[in-house]
Amino acid sequence: MAEFFASMPPSFWISVAAILVLLALSGFFSGSETALTAASRARIHNWVKAGNNRAKIVEKLIADKERLIGALLLGNNLVNILASSLATSVLIALFGDTGVIYATIAMTAMVVIFSEVLPKTWAISKPDEFALGTAPFVRPIVALFAPITFAIQKLVNALLRLIGARREGDESGMTGHEELRGTVDLLHKEGEVVKNDRDMLGGILDLSALEVSDVMVHRTKMLALDAELPKEQLVQEILESPYTRIPLWKDDQENIVGVVHAKDLLRALFKAGGNVEQLDIEAIVSKPWFVPDTTPVQAQLNAFLRENAHFALVVDEYGEVEGLITLEDILEEIVGEIADEHDEVMEGAKKQPDGSYIVDGSLPIRDLNRALDWQLPDENATTIAGLVLDEAKMIPNVNQTFTFHGKRFRVLKKERNRITELKIIP
Incomplete structure (x- = not known):
């Protein structure tokens, strides 16, 4: 085996070295793409305010994600195709036509392991730090490929509009309020934010609406x-x-x-x-x-x-x-509810031994949602009685029951056409 490799011409070793370099570049592009798209914008912004120059580069790069991803994908595909072509030519020279099969198997394994899974796993484990490390090298690549990625973006957008997947003026991504609310809800679900803190932050975000x-x-x-x-x-x-x-x-x-x-x-x-x-x-x-x-x-x-x-x-x-x-x-x-010595613990709602609640019809939906961690909609109605009227599309009678949003509502008392008391069974 040693004699076999010793007999290889210098061009063989140059090709092998080139393949390894190209695979490393592919790993760099894959890891950079994962890190820069997964990096926390809030944390990067805090580092920018602290004077971190690399964070400034990251912030500028992720400000135009379409351009960034286009450049990284273009670079990644170029080096992968070039590495595969070199490997095919080397193995054909060694094994003849069957070298194509060997090259396909070998390059698939190497690209998946060393150029995709390994760098992306590394990047996703520490996306912010990885992004800071690669950003100075990514910036010139993005600038170099800018004309090509610009043309590709225009072509892709035209094709998306042609099939109706994108229209002029379409908003991309979530609003800042939606992103904050989603983050807080996720952190609460994972146990990092307690319910009171989640409700408080949600209340602040709701004020404008x-x-x-x-x-x-x-x-x-x-x-x-x-x-x-x-x-x-x-x-x-x-x-x-x-x-x-x-x-x-x-x-x-x-x-x-x-x-x-x-x-x-x-x-x-x-x-x-x-x-x-x-x-x-x-x-x-x-x-x-x-x-x-x-x-x-x-x-x-x-x-x-x-x-x-x-x-x-x-x-x-x-x-x-x-x-x-x-x-x-x-x-x-x-x-949340600010109770003093004159207030009930939860005014307008009393829990029953069977787990149901006797609720005043004028109790605001938002108060009940906050107190019991429910998700009753409050877009079309402000009070619980209003919610029943909105869902039932009628003025119900006493003891009439409705089921919606995962709960059963029974009308207990009425004054004329106004619902004054209900029983809610989760």
């Missing part, structure tokens, strides 16, 4: 007092209320004339020496702040912070009061 009508306290559950009540009765009801800000109305409940703060009332009562009759209620009533029901929750949060306020009344397009919204209502969309 919500309107105040989605999170407000509906007028049917809103406490408002008649400003014309006797002073003693008015003071008693305000102090016995679990709320610190109470709307006052005159003549008609829709005619909100002001908002009284319990602390202001207590201060005024102290100054009056505890004599209710000496109180000047109108002096401590603040002007009501009305906001449209279509106001984005994010905008209302900014307005609360800007105005140093905590309370606003929500009106519809006709100026009719729909409910109220507080800073706490918005914060609860982020951090």
Whole structure:
């Protein structure tokens, strides 16, 4: 065997060395493609902010993934085809026509093991570090192949449009919010993010998609007092209320004339020496702040912070009061239910021994989803009663049952055409 190889001409060894170099280049292209496409954009961006020059190169490369992948695939295919051609010519010279078979078997094994599986496994295990290592070498290759990859991209896009797989203006990839939400959900599923943190991050992402009508306290559950009540009765009801800000109305409940703060009332009562009759209620009533029901929750949060306020009344397009919204209502969309000594643990829903829940019809779907980790849709309805009406396409009767979204809903109570209580069986 030693004599056989010793008798080989120098051109044989040059070809063998060239094949090995080409296989190494193929492994480099395969590993770089895997690492650069799997690299964490967030981590790379943090390294860029820290002044890492190689991270800057990676960020620029992955900004145009079609161009990057096109260049790497082009280079990979060139070296693979060239290596296969050299191997075929060498083995034909040694074994004749059967060398084609030997070359096919040998090159397939070597390409799969050393140019595909090995480098890609290495790259996927540490994609960010691998990407940083290969980026300086990939950049000139991408620039070199730019004209060819540009032409290939145009041809491919034209063919995709021809078969209807792509249209002008099609968005590629997910939005930033979708990517963040998907990442958080995946990390929660893998146990790296607890439920409360997942819900909090999800609540922050949801703010831009919500309107105040989605999170407000509906007028049917809103406490408002008649400003014309006797002073003693008015003071008693305000102090016995679990709320610190109470709307006052005159003549008609829709005619909100002001908002009284319990602390202001207590201060005024102290100054009056505890004599209710000496109180000047109108002096401590603040002007009501009305906001449209279509106001984005994010905008209302900014307005609360800007105005140093905590309370606003929500009106519809006709100026009719729909409910109220507080800073706490918005914060609860982020951090979950904020309970104090006057609140129930989960207001509006009580778990039964059989695992079912008795639920108030006005309970927001989002609150129930967050508390019980359910996935009931809230695109077309805000409350549980609204969800049943939307799905049933009718006004159900008491004891009527519906099954949808993996749960059974039974109507327990109604007031006129409004569902006030349901039983939900998972």
